[in-house]
Amino acid sequence: MQLRTQTRKAIKIVSFDVDGTLVSQGFADCVWLRGIPEAYAEKEGLDFEQAFEFVTSEYEKIGENRIEWYKIDYWLRKFGLELPYEKLFKKYEGEIRIYDDVESVLEVLKEEGYELVISSNAATEFIDFQIRAIRKFFSHVFSATSDFGEVKKSNGFYARICEILDVKPQAVVHTGDHWVFDFINPRKIGITAYYLDRNRSGSEKVKVKKEEDEFVISDFNGLLDVFVR
Ligand SMILES: [Mg+2]
Structure with missing residues (x-):
C-alpha cells in the first residue's frame, strides 16, 4: 500500500474529488x-x-x-x-454531510506539507457551498464544468490542472470514487491515483486487476497508509 520512498518524495499535490469522496451525494x-x-x-x-x-x-x-x-x-x-x-x-x-474520516486526514496531510486541491466535476457553486467547513485545507478548487467547460474529468482536465499548479503529473496524487474519471484518466498522464471504494467491504465491490489493487482504498484513512505511516 505504501508508495515507494522515491515516489513519495516527489509528491507535492494531493487532489480530491468532491461528491462521494469528501461529501455524500x-x-x-x-x-x-x-x-x-x-x-x-x-x-x-x-x-x-x-x-x-x-x-x-x-x-x-x-x-x-x-x-x-x-x-x-x-x-x-x-x-x-x-x-x-x-x-x-x-x-x-x-x-450536507462531510464524511467522518475526511477532516482528520486532511489535517495530517496538510501538516505533512502537502498542497491540497479539489478536482471536481460539479459546478463551483455546489462545491463551494458543500465544503465550507473544510475549505481552509485547500489551495485551489478546480471545477471541470465551471472552470474548463468540460463535462467529464478527462486526462486533459488533469493535464490543465498540472499546468496551472506548475507541477509534473508525477508530483500529484488524486483520490476519488469514480473508476474512470478519478482513476483511469488521471493515471493516463502519470498521476498516481487512488480509487476510493467506500463500499469495498459491501456487496458492490469493484473488480480490479491485481496490479491495481494497491491503489484501491475503502476509506480516507487508507491515504494515511500511503503518505504517512
Ligand atoms: Mg465523485
Whole structure:
C-alpha cells in the first residue's frame, strides 16, 4: 500500500474529488430532485409527483453530456423559477454531510506539507457551498464544468490542472470514487491515483486487476497508509 520512498518524495499535490469522496451525494440530490420539483409544483399548481416527472424528464432530455446539465441557473431560468439558487441551497444546508474520516486526514496531510486541491466535476457553486467547513485545507478548487467547460474529468482536465499548479503529473496524487474519471484518466498522464471504494467491504465491490489493487482504498484513512505511516 505504501508508495515507494522515491515516489513519495516527489509528491507535492494531493487532489480530491468532491461528491462521494469528501461529501455524500445527499445535498445535491435534494436540490435537484426535491427543491426544484417542489418549487416548480408550487409555481404551476401541480402536485409534487407531476412536477417531479416533468422536471426529471427535462433533465434527461439534456443529459449529463451537455454542459447545461450542471448549471443550476440554466434550470431555474428554464423552469421559470424566480428562486435564487442560494435560497435553495440554504434550504437543504442540513443535508450536507462531510464524511467522518475526511477532516482528520486532511489535517495530517496538510501538516505533512502537502498542497491540497479539489478536482471536481460539479459546478463551483455546489462545491463551494458543500465544503465550507473544510475549505481552509485547500489551495485551489478546480471545477471541470465551471472552470474548463468540460463535462467529464478527462486526462486533459488533469493535464490543465498540472499546468496551472506548475507541477509534473508525477508530483500529484488524486483520490476519488469514480473508476474512470478519478482513476483511469488521471493515471493516463502519470498521476498516481487512488480509487476510493467506500463500499469495498459491501456487496458492490469493484473488480480490479491485481496490479491495481494497491491503489484501491475503502476509506480516507487508507491515504494515511500511503503518505504517512
Ligand atoms: Mg465523485
